Amino acid sequence: MSDIPSDLQYVASHEWIRDEGDGVVAIGVTDHAQDLLGDVVFVELPDVGTEFANGDDIGVVESVKAASDIYAPLSGEVIAVNEELQDTPELVNSDPYSDGWFIKIRLSAPEELGELLDADGYSAVCESES
Structure with a gap:
């Protein structure tokens, strides 16, 4: 079974969300997602200042198997991008919940946090796909 930290929140499209405080969250893809992707070779992320719903x-994650879209799990503005992924995209595979984060956003609709899955809910999503 994939690693699903209980201190994060999730969406069914396999992104994780970590509340950084002050209306800022970090976003990445889950261990389950990186396992399905295989070896990640390229990550395309939005520019700082980009707003989305x-x-x-x-963005896009490309692996030796396929290219997959990354979806915004929450509405907001990008305030930081993990620049390390340009040179070392394999961080998504080796450390998806820490060094392999994608972006940080300032939330424009904090109430959306209440719509996210907890670890148990996300685990059920993964099991239903097996």
Whole structure:
């Protein structure tokens, strides 16, 4: 079974969300997602200052198997991008919940946090896909 930290929140499209405080969250893809993708070779992320709505495409992860869209799990503005992924995209595979984060956003609709899955809910999503 994939690693599903209980201190994060999730969406069914396999992104995780970590509340950083002050209306800022970090976003990445889950261990389950990186496992399905295989070896990540490229990550395309939005520019700082980009605004998007919940569900918008915000980037692409390319692996040796396929290219997959990354979806915004919440509405907001990008305030930071993980620049390390340009040179070392494999961080998504080796450390998806820490060094492999994608972006940080300032929330424009904090109430959307209440719509996210907890670890148990996300685990049930993963089991239903097996």
